[in-house]
Every structure is written in C-alpha cells, then in structure tokens.
Amino acid sequence: MANGSRQAVWEFFGTELKRRREDAGITQVELGARVFVSGAYIGQFEQAIRKPQLDIAQRIDEVLQTDGIFERLCRKLIDDQRYAEYFAEVVELERVATRICEFAPTAVPGLLQTATYAEAVTIAANPFVTDEYVKDIVTARVERANILRDATRPEYWVILHENVLRVPVGDPAAMAAQLTHIAELLRQRTVWVTVIPYGAGAHASMSGALKLMDFEDAPPVAYTETSFSGTLLDHPAVVKRAQRAYDLLRVAALSPEASRALIESTAEDYRRCTSTT
Secondary structure, X not given: OOHHHHHHHHHHHHHHHHHHHXXXXXXXXXXXXXXXXXXXXXXXXXXXXXXXXXXXXXXXXXXHOOOOHHHHHHHHHHOOOOOOOOOHHHHHHHHHOOEEEEEEOOOOOHHHOOHHHHHHHHHHHOOOOOHHHHHHHHHHHHHHHHXXXXXXXXXXXXXXXXXXXXXXXXXXXXXXXXXXXXXXHHHOOOOEEEEEOHHXXXXXXXXOEEEEEEOOOOOOEEEEEOOOOEEEEOOHHHHHHHHHHHHHHHHHOOOHHHHHHHHHHHHHHHHHHHHHO
C-alpha cells in the first residue's frame, strides 16, 4: 500500500472514530478512560496524528459496539509482511516524526542501510528464505529511508557502537560501500552520526537498540529492540528514562569530527582488503 493510501485510511479511521464516538454520546476523555489511554490520545487518533495499537482498536470496538471495524482497519494498516508485527507501528511513526534519535549497538540502523548491506543482514538472519522474500525486505528497508530525502525530513541523530563498524556484514566491498554511504550523508548534513569507541567501556553498555521519536503535536515515544522482539514505550516516565539513557550514550561518544574520521578510515581499511583479494 502506498504511503498516501495508508495515510488516507488512517484519516478515515480517525473520522469514523469521531463519528461513532459522538453518535454514542461519549467524550474523548470518557472514551480514553474506558480504553486505558488519555482523552488527548483519542483526539490524536481522530486527527490521524497518532496511530492506535491493535489492542486499543479492539477495546474501542468493544466500548462503541462497532462490530470490529476499528480492529479490521488497524490490521489492514499494520499487516505488512515486510515488517515484523512489533515493528510495523514504528515505521508509521517514523514517517511523522520531527526528530529521531537512535542508538545501534551491533548493526547499521535500517534508515542508513544500503541495499547490499540490508540483503546481507536479511540472509544472515534468515538463511533458508527465498530470493523473493529477501527482495521484499530489502525494498521495504530502502523505501523507509526515503523519509531522509523529503523536504520535511526529521532531524536524525544516530549513535553507533564501534561494533557496527568493525563486524563485517557481507564482503569487504559491501562494508566499504556502507560506511562510505554513512560518511556521505554526514557530508551532506542529512544525518548526525557519532561513534562510541571500544575504549568507552561500560559507558556503552545497553541491552539492545534504542530509538526515540519526537512529534509536532504528540508526546514523544521510545522503542527498544532485541534480536527477536521490540517494544514501543509511551509512558512519560519510561520515555524520560530512555531519553536519559540516550544522553549518557551521547556523552560516551566521540566528537562528530572524530566519528566521521573513524568511519572513513574504517571504510578505507575494507577497501584495502578488497584490493588485496
């Protein structure tokens, strides 16, 4: 489904939610209390600013007695097999975020991946899948990165652990191209990337990847991910803790200039490996 079509359906979701809620004589605050979110969140759903998670859509159906319409709409919009179920909503939020801050401890974040790197990561995690499956995953990942090319692109701040640079994904040529791509985005001032070196020690320790997203008219959210699952967090106190963790990681990172130099020198190391094979 094209991005414009998806947004149109989310807008229909919001319009229909408002109509059904008003027909039932229930305020946003009252509906929010009954489905365990704030009234402000209901308002954001109705304006298509924020997309409800599936369990919230199911509870809305129960309260408004709408015979599953909101669950069906929600499933239609998040049922994209190119993304893990737990990640589909994150992709939607990336498209409307004004700022994205990301920490990557082991692999290049999806928004920065080249097609060749994305292919190597996909095959490494799924060695028995078909070429068609790999192509779909890679295409989806490359399409996600289009938000960095839009005129209204979000600020994108990335902290990479040095592991990301040193652990080969694909052959040396693929790694050289991937790191060169990141360096080029830095030169174009499209992204802001820093690196936490091995020497930072315990300052760099985290259990998994972390993404923070800010929005123009909605509260911030955090997303944490491990190898097999991810969790979207929107409780203000939890998000605040995640933001503090990111601040500590930022302090442990090299300066932007030193980070770019390390990325470029590591890319050159991979190129030398290519020339000697």
